[in-house]
Amino acid sequence: MNIHMRVTVLDQSARVLLVEDDPExxxxxIETLLDNGFNAVATGSAVEMEVLLREQSFDLIILDVMLPGEDGFSICRRLRAQATTPIIMLTAxxxxxxxxxxxxxxxxDYITKPFNSRELLARIKSLLRRSSYTSASPQTQDPLQFEGWRIDPILRRVRDPNGVHISMTTAEFDVLLAFCRNPGKVLTREQLLSLTHAGAAGPVERSIDVHVSRVRQKIEPNVREPSLIKTVRLAGYLFTPKVERV
Known part of the structure; x- marks a missing residue:
């Protein structure tokens, strides 16, 4: 099934790739994205997506779950193993x-069909803002360190005590950054949603638990007995290390 494809070249505009097999x-x-100043291209399968990814880079990928051939879950797993490009899942x-x-x-992030185009735009802008596509306030961008770890808000990089770069998704990075900027404070799930989604509509509250779990898997000495990110029963999460500006 062929999908109508349009690309526009606008200086300083984000490039968005949509993988969706429903032409309508x-x-x-795509029309919504183009009308709002994005560079946008659509393709209908993993095979066609791979061709586009070899030819050009994208700032964000919108990925449908139900696709012919390789499904969206499998594609997401494969893409995440290769890069940290923000991914929004479309699901029915x-x-x-x-x-x-x-x-x-x-x-x-994800959005459920049928969806409102304004909601999709809000989520795209939020993710791009969080991934530093646009500039953030300089006073909030000092690199931070804890327990030998270093997190750089501008470069959006995390390095372990051995200096090794640790790959994180946009959401995982934002969760860790929120903890580092609020050490010793109990953060509720609602606060974490607010801190990591810049006020835009975000995933369900339960998704915060998923992202926290993934961050723990990457930074905790013992994932089964977390010492850096503590769960506070009926309250939220507590980041225990001392955090210093670099």
Whole structure:
């Protein structure tokens, strides 16, 4: 099935790749993106997506779950193993477990069909803002360190005590940064959603638990007995290390 494809070249505009096999939805999303100043291109399968990714780079990928051939979950897992490009999943599945699976595989956000184009735009802008596509306030961008770890908000890089770069999704980085900027404070799930989604509509509250779990897997000495990110029963999470500006 061929999908109408349009690309526009605008200076300083974000490049968005949509992988969606429904022509009506694809055309609607692409038109919305173009009308709002984005560079946008649509393709209908993993095979066609790979061709585009070899030819050009993208700032964000919108990925449908139900695709011919390789499904969106599998594609998401593979993409996340290769890069940290923000990923939004499009799903017609209403069950929370399906959406949580996407987040666990490395997606940064999801939106359920049918969706409002304004909501999709809000989530795209939020993710791009969080991934430093646009400049952030300089006073909040000092590098921070804890327990030998270093997190750089401008470069959006995390290095372990041995200086090794640790790959994180946009959402994982934002969760860790929120903790580092609020050490010794109990943060509720609602506060974490607010701190990591810049006020835009975000995933369900439960998704925060998924992202926290993934951050723990990457920074905790013992994931089974977390010492850096403590769960505070009926309250939220507490980041225990002393954090210093570099």
């Amino acid at each position: 939805i694809a055309n609607m999303v 599945l209403s069950d929370d477990i399906d959406r949580i699976v996407g987040l666990e595989l490395g997606a940064d």
